[in-house]
Structure formats: structure tokens, C-alpha cells
Amino acid sequence: MAENATKPAGRRLLRFLPFGILAGILIVGLLLGWQHYFTLDYLAEIRTTIKSFAAEQGIVAVLSYVLAYGIAVAVAFPATWLLTLIGGFIYGWLFGGLMAAVGATIGATVLFWAARTAFGDGLRERAKGTANKMASGFEGNAFSYLLAMRLLPILPFALVNIVPALFKIPTGIYVAATFLGILPGVFIYAYLGQGIEGVLSVAAESGTTVGLGDLVTPEITLGLMGMALLACVAPVYKFIRSRKQPAS
Template identity: 50%
Template sequence: MPWRFVPLGLIVLVLILGYVLGWHEHVTLSALIDSRAALQAKIEAHPLLSAVGLIMGYAFATAIAFPAAALLTIAAGFLFGWLVGGTLVIIGATAGATALFLAARTAFGTLLRKRVGGRAAEFAKGFEEGAFGYLLVLRLAPIFPFWLVNIVPAFFRVPLRIFVAATTLGIIPATYAYAYLGQGLESALLSASAAGRQVELHDLITRELTLSLGGLAVVAALALIIKRRVAEASHTPNEGR
């Protein structure tokens, strides 16, 4: 087995192992609510260690593409507050996303670039030239899975610094929004209790929030389109010269 596949292979292996062991069954909103007192006590006793643990845990979950990003971000806001929790999530998510990006690029990036041609090659060139803008739009848009946006740039010549910068900036709005929802989880619990039911994740993640994040992606996409049009116009010679 070529060495370049080892990092990505380990990530896939850990993800499969996690599903086999049922890790996803323990990462639920009800589990967070049930254990909130114990978690908050540990954070108060060891604030720095808890913060580092959150960063490492989120980075690990992101690197193996574990499908619980929204819930983990809400938990961070619930336990640490929206500002601190959101900031810790941004650090961990960027680190984990970068690890997956590098693993995918090591495994497949060079091989696919050698085989691509025709219109696909033209698309690849366009993506690479405007990598920051494209990645920023993909990060802002809530319709694309986070793990997918970590892998796709690995198939192009996207510099690591561009990937890290676009990822960090692009996830800020959604991260702080979800962390803020987590900070208000207590009031949601009280409302649900008064209504005689348990609070669900959809009670926190509203359609309005999703549309707002989608609006940010549209604004970023429009800015990217306008920038490209201006650049094309500046390189087009005037008629009659």
C-alpha cells in the first residue's frame, strides 16, 4: 500500500470504528442536557484543560468527518458561552479541517491533477486562481457538508495558507450563531419544560438562521462574480484600438 494513502486510510478507519462502537449515539442533545451539571463542574475546576480538550475533541471530530458539528458547536456555547465557546470551536474546526485536507491532498491530489484534462482542467484552473473566494462561499453556504468542502480543495493546487484563511473566516458566522444558540439553551429548556416536552435540535436551528447563513453565502458569491467580471473587463482590449 503506497504511503500517501496512510493518513486518509487512518481517518476512514477511525470513522468506521466510531460508528461500530456507537460514538454517534452518545453525541445527542439529550445526553448534553443530562450531563450538563457534571460538565460545567469540570470546566469550573479545570478551565484551561477543558478549553484545550474542546479544541482537540472538535479537531478530531472534524478530521474524521464525524457528523455532529452543529450539536458540538451548540454544546460549546452552552458550556463556555458564545464568545469563548465559538472561538474554541473555530480553532478546533480549522485544525481538523486542515488535517483532512492535507490527508486527502497527499492521497489523491497529485494523481488526479495528472489525469484531469479538457473542461475539467479549465474548471480546475479557475478554481485555483480564485481559491480564496470559492472556498469562502463554500464555507458560508450551509447546504454543503463541512467534510466535503475539506476534501474538494485537495484535488486542486490550493495553497495551504489560502485553505486555512478561507476556512477560518468562512466558518465564523455559523460558528458564533450556533454557539449563541447554545448559550440560550437554558431558556429553551425552560420553555420546553413548560410545554411538557423535551427540547429538540430543530427548536434551536431555525429556518430563519439557515436562510441568514445562506444569504451570507449569496453575498460572498456575488462579490466573487463581480470581482471576476471586473478583472475580465480590465484584460479585454477596447474595440477600435
């Protein structure tokens, strides 16, 4: 009996393993100080080295970039926006942006799967009343809501990766909404990266510090928010129509 009782408990603990591995990598990275390499100042120091590596290694450099981006997003490492700048800096806004979107989508999907395996089914089954109605509404308009969440620049990227895992959302919809939703943002950041050579050169020579605020304008932020609101139009219209229809 005791042996049989431990099997379900073991399975419950096992479902937390993927999420635990990702959390472990994040903690180790922070303890080792990897976050210090995710700065524009460090990029200014190594800009010629990474460009030379990309030129010499070709497809190996491309795959390394996508893999590094995917891992950084999967473990929710801070300042992954810098990787998007690097993509544009090395490969230009179009190819660099596409590679960033692929890497980010892969990493986001891994985190989504790990979070859903660990928490999703249990929380969704216990949802009752208003929480259950909200969950059903989200699931019924999953693509539109996910697209809006991706476009809205004020929401943390890691949070948007995890929250959908609490609902019954098909992986295909999650992947499609993630890839399409982050494209405007990654293209903007990759475009900024494409033209950052002069800024980095000045920073490296003068020893001044470069911040993201020196690159991103209020117009860019407002543009992304406008696209997010546009993505919300369809589910809001559907909700209003459902409320106006007489009960049968």
C-alpha cells in the first residue's frame, strides 16, 4: 500500500521537474553574474569580436544566436531585449529580427510547456465561479488575447509566457500568436540595433554609459500600444454582441 501511495506523489513531483530545471538555470546564471553581460556597455566592448565571429562562422553563428536567445527566454533571463539589438546589429533589421522572433518563440514555448506541466491542469480544474468564466472567455478568444498581450509593451515578456499556461490553450495557437505578436517589437529593436554602431563607438571611446532610454522613443511605445488595442477589438466586439443577444 505504501509503495502504491508513493507513486502518485512521485508523478506529481515529476511534473515540476522541467520548470525546476529552468528556474535552476536562471538562479545559477544570476549567481554567476551573467546579467552583467546583458548591457549596452558590454556590447560596446565586444562589438567587433561578435561581428567577426558571425562573419567567420556563418550558419554556426546563426544557430548559436537562435539557441542562446531561446535559452535566455526559456529561463526568463532579464534584459533579453539586448539580444534583439545584437541580432539587428550583426545581421540587419530584417534577418536579425526574424532570427530573434524564432529564438524568442522557441524559448517562450518551452517556458509555456514547463509551466503548464507544473501548474496548468491543477489550477484550471480548481477554477470555479467568476474565475472559471474568465478562464473560459480567455480560452474562447485565446489568439486575440495572446496577440494583444504580446503587442502590449508594458507587460513583462516572461509573465506573458507563463500566464497562458494556466488555461487550456492549444500549443499551436500559443506559438502562432507569440510569433506574430512579437514581430513588430523585434523588428523595431532590431532596427535600433542596426543603427547602433555609432552610439556604441562613442560609448566605447568616451567611457560613457548607454541606456535603453537613449534608443527607444515615446512614439515607438505608443505605436506598440496602439497595435495591442487593435488586437483587442475582435474579442471586445464579440463580447458586446453576446451581451446584446436575447437569452433563448
